[in-house]
Amino acid sequence: MVTTVHSRAWEIAAAVPDPELPMLTLADLGVLAGVEEDGTTVTAWLTPTYSGCPAVAEMAADVDGRLRAAGYPDVRVRLRLDPPWSTDLITEEGRRKLAEAGIAPPGPTADRPSSPGLLALGPTRHLVACPLCGGTDTEELSRFGSTACKALWRCRGCREPFERVKEI
Template identity: 40%
Template sequence: MDVTKDDILALLSEVKDPEIPVLDVVEMGIVRDVRLEGDTLHVDITPTYSGCPAMQTITEEITRTLRARGFPKVEVHTVFREAWTTDWMTEAAREKLRAYGIAPPPPVEETHPGLIPLTTIATPKPVPCPFCGSEDTRLTSAFGATACKSLHYCNACQQPFEHFKAL
């Protein structure tokens, strides 16, 4: 079978994140590597966090999708050695989050610029509302529907929204 890495990544872009169905696993940066060794297609994935409950579903969907497209032997490997970061998300993924009503994460450097002295307590930077763009927002809960999101409220347009945390 004459297939390129880009061909396989295009197939994997059909696999959606079960928790945020407007995003696929490639644009989220979950798929780290793909390689064809003999007749076995290997896919390396990194969870968005080590306890992510969606990983089993994602693994099953990757396997199902690739088998349906002519790859009978698929092995999905979970790789933890470099922790996933929201910086691996594509700009297209961030825009899809915003359009879906979830405030996308800022670059990690903006939220975690290095070591933070314990004596420094700064006011957190406001999260822009994905609906109207206002920064007149407030945190209502540190955790949303999943641990990787927080809940916020926009005082300008009076809409609640989730924010995908920078990790």
């Protein structure tokens, strides 16, 4: 029997921290796309944040290792690219954890036009609140931050720089 509900295997895989944003779990980030159990076989599905994500191999190894350590003898970690990952998949808990870590969470992508297989990437068109003071008088300093999914911003109010997860 194949199970895709939140099983014990799901809970184990969901608790794996993201290697680039360790304050988030793979479930918080929305990259854990599913976990199936069929007898003694567990298949975990990951949807990387983008096709060239350098952290996906580490995510897969961490999920595999944790499931095997929990007693699952036959573990398979697979990539699921369709539907593609979007920052809309970050949970409310994940967004809260980002802000608590001083990283501004992404805004909604619903207002952006998109087509299957195409990403609508562009500048942020809504207010970005400073995760440190809450002020909205902020500016982007660089589209590129410490990882490909983040940009560098600054609050004009408290003058502090902060990172922000880009919308995808």
